[in-house]
Amino acid sequence: MHIANPGRLAGWLAVTLVLAFGLLLAPAVLAQETADRETATAVVGVTPDTWRLVRSGEVDANFRDSRADSNYNLVNASGEGWRQWRNRWVSPFGLIAIGGMALMIAIFYLLVGRKTLDEPRTGRLLLRWSVLTRALHWSVATLFILLALSGLNLLYGKFVFRPLFGDAIWGAMVSASKVAHNYLGPLFGVLLVVLLLKLLRHNLPSREDLTWFKKGGGLTGKGHVEAGFANAGEKVWYWLLATAGVAVILSGFVLDFPNFGQGRDTMQWANLIHALGALGLTAVALGHIYIGTLGTEGSFEGMKSGYVDESWAKEHHSLWYEEVKESAETPPAPAQAPPPEDGTLPQRPT
Template sequence: MNISHAWTSVWRMALMALVLILGLGLGQQALAQADPDREIATAVPSVDADAWRQIRSGETGPNFRSSRFDSNYNLINASGENWRQLRNRWVSPFGLIAIGGMLAMIVIFYLIFGRKRLDEPKTGRKLPRWPLMMRSLHWTVATLFILLALSGLNLFYGKLVFKPLFGDSAWSGMISASKLVHNYLGPLFGILLVFLLLRLFKENLPKKHDLVWFKKGGGMIGKGHVDAGFANGGEKVWYWLLATVGIAVIASGLVLDFPNFGQSRDTMQWANIIHALGALGLTAVALGHIYIGTIGTEGSLEGMTTGYVDETWAKEHHNLWYEKVKDQTVTKEQLAADHGNTRGGDQAAPRTS
């Protein structure tokens, strides 16, 4: 089986899983709409000033109490109102500023500087950079990240955007599908992200030359290229954001995803705040990562799609790594022949040119 056939199979499986999840979401939506008016009318009695006095004093009766066995927790309480205010007044604006600001920065940067082109023509000689297993893991994690980001944004802002545009029925279907996608794909994303972080740990350890990389703005300040190993300073920052903020998002998401392990509602409220802040921040930074890795830098996407990078790209962007692997270059002809003879779809052993 060659690389293209293996890659096609991976994407077909991912597409089938997505279709299944969306189908489940639409089914849940139909069940939820059976009698929504009666549910709203009987869910909770009216909350007036006297009820709020009781809530703040903790004197609420059984009508406001959790239905869990032997529970004395009040469903309506002052901490819930504090959580709502924090979420709406601080977390929600933070997300809009972070994501909107990053999009604006990308557009302005592109209009001013354009795409980062290679200083020298491509040689046509290739260096192996990403094996098939790493590329498959990267694209799977990236796809899950995008699905989780879109579904999370819909859960957070969808009511303000899509409900007025499409009405209650369409919006409820979108919310139901988003909730299923988020709840079921979140743990899978967490597991695969940990595998990815462990695999890339050694390449992302900080080095002294990373300080110079930052001082020169990744090569934008001053003349000449800045030193970089397998990963440059910017890529290492993204890695450690995923290894810290990303793990916090995963942990808080698991607290929310599995509320049956004895955690209190207060704990889940804080988990919700941590989850939202971390996820919104990572989404904003991910937009920059996606831009730089695709249209922002010539030759970058090639490494993660084919597994190989051009010799010129390696010299200009990762010169220290290039010096270690420059004897592994292969020509286009050798690469085509190796891929034609390789079984299992992985890269062939590199040849010296």
């Protein structure tokens, strides 16, 4: 095949390629041009000095975020400050507090062991916790554990469960934790306040508390430390719940109900207060749970059945024991099955 003018054909091919390449780049060029035109119209003469002013807040209304009647700058420095506080201080604090408390409990248990009763049980029981108090305690305790687990998952779970299970399962876990935390939180707050009001009269400070602290709750010195219905250690836990716990509740309500007009700065402060208080209470709660279960003989029985043995009351709450010892009672022996009418003894099952 003879080509009359190869140069002209090559020229047409080059023009065709240039036009095709131009058509491919046209959408991106037009988009960039549109974006630049919009930026030039919305923010005229933007310079580095302008953005420094935006960051500092020394600008007029043209440089402010107008969404949802917001008065915040387009560059919100407080948001970055909140992120730094959360990642550099709050999260490490939680790991140190909770992990440190768990380690201390394990070391204490290995070195000291369980605190058993010095005197044998008498079998005579004293009523310590009413049905209503126990119902409130177990409801608050259950909600506390669920909220602690869901909160820890929201704060640290992505570093543990996301690499193990992948994004799909991790996403479902986060969603479930968030829903549970948001809906159970207000219920926990109401029940905790009711429980605190019911136990207030037992947790007022007294002179015996100083002696209890001096003797380390009986860990140092000889003899038992006198205490009323609640000892000084239990009172400390009560007032932590009444202060830090109430702060966690109030900050949680601020976060849970953003429809009452609180601003972004308020939400950021509420988040930090909520996280710090909740992490600190979770760490102390580990000690409370240990003492009330594995650490002290007889303590869990009291919150389970409502009754404690005389020996337990005399050893741990001697002043309260002196007030109520006359009401101690011996539980009835379990009923035995009547013998058969023919007089034969029942055979033991094989």
